[in-house]
Amino acid sequence: MENTQSSTFCILPWIHLSTRPNGHMRVCCTANASSVGATNDKVYGGEVGILKNDDGKPANFNHTDLQVAWNNNYMKQVRLDMLNDKIPASCTKCFKEEAAGHKSKRQWETAFWSKQVDVNKLIEDTEADGSVPPMLQYIDLRMGTKCNLKCVMCSPHDSSLWVSDWHELYPEIENPSLKETMQWPNAGKNDGASYNWHLNNPEFWTQLYTQIPNMKQLYFAGGEPTIIEHHYKLLEKCIEMGYAKNIQLRYNSNGIELPQRLYDLWEHFGSVRFHFSIDSIFEMNDYIRFPSKWETIEENLHILDKTSKHIEVTIACAVQMLNMYYIPDFIKWKINQNFKKINIWPLGAGLINYHFVYHPGHLNVKVFPQYFKDKIEAKYNDFYQWLEDNVADQGNGLYSRSDFINAEYGIKRLKGMVQFMQSEDWSVRMPEFLEYIEKLDKIRQTTFVRIFPDMAELKEFRL
Numbered sequence: 001m002e003n004t005q006s007s008t009f010c011i012l013p014w015i016h017l018s019t020r021p022n023g024h025m026r027v028c029c030t031a032n033a034s035s036v037g038a039t040n041d042k043v044y045g046g047e048v049g050i051l052k053n054d055d056g057k058p059a060n061f062n063h064t065d066l067q068v069a070w071n072n073n074y075m076k077q078v079r080l081d082m083l084n085d086k087i088p089a090s091c092t093k094c095f096k097e098e099a100a101g102h103k104s105k106r107q108w109e110t111a112f113w114s115k116q117v118d119v120n121k122l123i124e125d126t127e128a129d130g131s132v133p134p135m136l137q138y139i140d141l142r143m144g145t146k147c148n149l150k151c152v153m154c155s156p157h158d159s160s161l162w163v164s165d166w167h168e169l170y171p172e173i174e175n176p177s178l179k180e181t182m183q184w185p186n187a188g189k190n191d192g193a194s195y196n197w198h199l200n201n202p203e204f205w206t207q208l209y210t211q212i213p214n215m216k217q218l219y220f221a222g223g224e225p226t227i228i229e230h231h232y233k234l235l236e237k238c239i240e241m242g243y244a245k246n247i248q249l250r251y252n253s254n255g256i257e258l259p260q261r262l263y264d265l266w267e268h269f270g271s272v273r274f275h276f277s278i279d280s281i282f283e284m285n286d287y288i289r290f291p292s293k294w295e296t297i298e299e300n301l302h303i304l305d306k307t308s309k310h311i312e313v314t315i316a317c318a319v320q321m322l323n324m325y326y327i328p329d330f331i332k333w334k335i336n337q338n339f340k341k342i343n344i345w346p347l348g349a350g351l352i353n354y355h356f357v358y359h360p361g362h363l364n365v366k367v368f369p370q371y372f373k374d375k376i377e378a379k380y381n382d383f384y385q386w387l388e389d390n391v392a393d394q395g396n397g398l399y400s401r402s403d404f405i406n407a408e409y410g411i412k413r414l415k416g417m418v419q420f421m422q423s424e425d426w427s428v429r430m431p432e433f434l435e436y437i438e439k440l441d442k443i444r445q446t447t448f449v450r451i452f453p454d455m456a457e458l459k460e461f462r463l
């Protein structure tokens, strides 16, 4: 097939596959956020972005063959749409973000991988029906839900620690839309799924190991990879097979447990990109990333700041209702730390990195009522000036004032986030947000209005 230079092309369906912790396969880690909107009426039906087998059931590593799923009708159609200027239903999220002026995952992933992979060849090798040779170069592995935190925006779908809170919370929920959002049907075991899929299916490992010679990146995220034994076993296997030096490891981790074994294994790999998930500062982060302790986060950040050169460390902030207003304060804190390597220029323009929370919908930043969105926008406008006055001239030869002001991931990124927040009105979900926070506070003995005083006025919101 010729390179059509299609306007909807994304490289990921040609090189990558992503997993859910229950073994479901998906086009990429954010594709299934495409169905989240102002209400739960999913335009494209539930679980968009999850690969479906021909019987309409999700492809799952607990029982589906990796190589068959890679070229099943769902994946083939995604590729064909992308070569023909069509937006696959699984990918509407990226295009909505782009329309709101935000750089999407499609854009940054395609730019990153196009430097390492021959895109024309990938397209040439695509058959007329959308199938491609089975050569996986980048995989996102989520091996179950074992986690040591239960973040506010998470759920038992991704964190084992959430299970007991869910059992207390779910029966108490009154709002029907919130109740639907917070479902956990059959404790995650529907359609043959299992949080132990990686233990149940030896064939998966046989097939994955045949892909290791092609592999350029192994990406680990939730549960918490640093406490999941199979993550370590896979690293050891790559070393044993002699391919570790060709592989980049990438993590989204809460950074709570960083044992010496991890650093020892990392030494064998080509490079490591460690995205430390931190969403705010001090008690606000402890509330969001419950029950973490800020002292541990700070301590581990400073340990990571002293690691060897082939380990890149960034702060990955999941932007949502509870932290959007406070992100300028978070950035000021980060600047004051004077880290040697964490998000130093040009990473996130020397500030921090961000991605949006889509699920659960009631924590998406589009939910704020208009007057509060305007209050946030005014705070950000003052902050851009502060950055220009206090940071733009501090490049010490690394960057110029104009480099800083025009950096894609600096002020422009923050402006894109505000534009994204303002792009749609989801305030119909405010009652869900308030009920969720109030009921979670009761279970966790936390106090939203004390920890986020500038947001206390939201409690008075009425539709």
Ligand code: SF4
Pocket (backbone or CB within 6 Å): 010, 011, 012, 013, 027, 028, 029, 030, 031, 090, 091, 092, 093, 094, 105, 106, 109
């Ligand atoms: S277009 Fe976006 S959602 Fe679709 S595969 Fe690419 S990065 Fe994922």
